[in-house]
Ligand SMILES: Nc1ncnc2c1ncn2[C@@H]1O[C@H](COP(=O)(O)OP(=O)(O)O)[C@@H](O)[C@H]1O
């Protein structure tokens with residue numbers, strides 16, 4: 001496998017475009033300095049193992065993971081989309097139609113995740129890839145994923161409200177009209 005350009009980096013590691021035979025792949029690599037930090041290494045391994053178990057068209061697919069000569073890596077399908085954070089910075093706002101479709105696909109991906117008893121816990125624009133050419137959305141970055149049964153905090157009211165606020169903030173940046181409606185729909189669900 002050969003590695004090429006850096007596709008992006010965030011809190012955990014850098015993601016490079018690579019070729020595996022004839023197929024393009026994305027390879028996430030844990031930086032050397034994180035190897036000494038037990039928690040970072042454990043999170044990286046957890047991301048690989050739990051994400052590998054999810055097979056859904058709106059969740060990035062893991063093809064392989066492991067370590068070689070001390071380098072820890074996750075090989076994923078390469079997705080030619082752009083992350084929403086970059087897109088929003090450039091375009092400031094997306095159309096209502098695109099926003100609804102993105103939110104719908106993210107929700108489908110989250111449903112599949114939750115059906116396996118997993119919680120993403122880091123859903124934000126930089127962890128959502130969108131390919132405008134074919135209208136497909138993929139959720140990435142499961143670095144903070146947890147099994148629901150292990151995470152008692154998610155059953156607490158404060159946590160739900162926190163997630164609601166984060167989702168609303170993100171969707172407000174996509175389209176304020178949608179954010180208002182999500183608030184009404186979610187709000188009425190909470191009142192029920
Ligand atoms: N499978 C992929 N295909 C294409 N680009 C990707 C892929 N995975 C990640 N990227 C790019 O790399 C960036 C960082 O990836 P991410 O998994 O969020 O890393 P971190 O855990 O460090 O935040 C993303 O915002 C995205 O631009």
Ligand SMILES: [Mg+2]
Nearest residue numbers: 010126127141
């Ligand atoms: Mg990220």
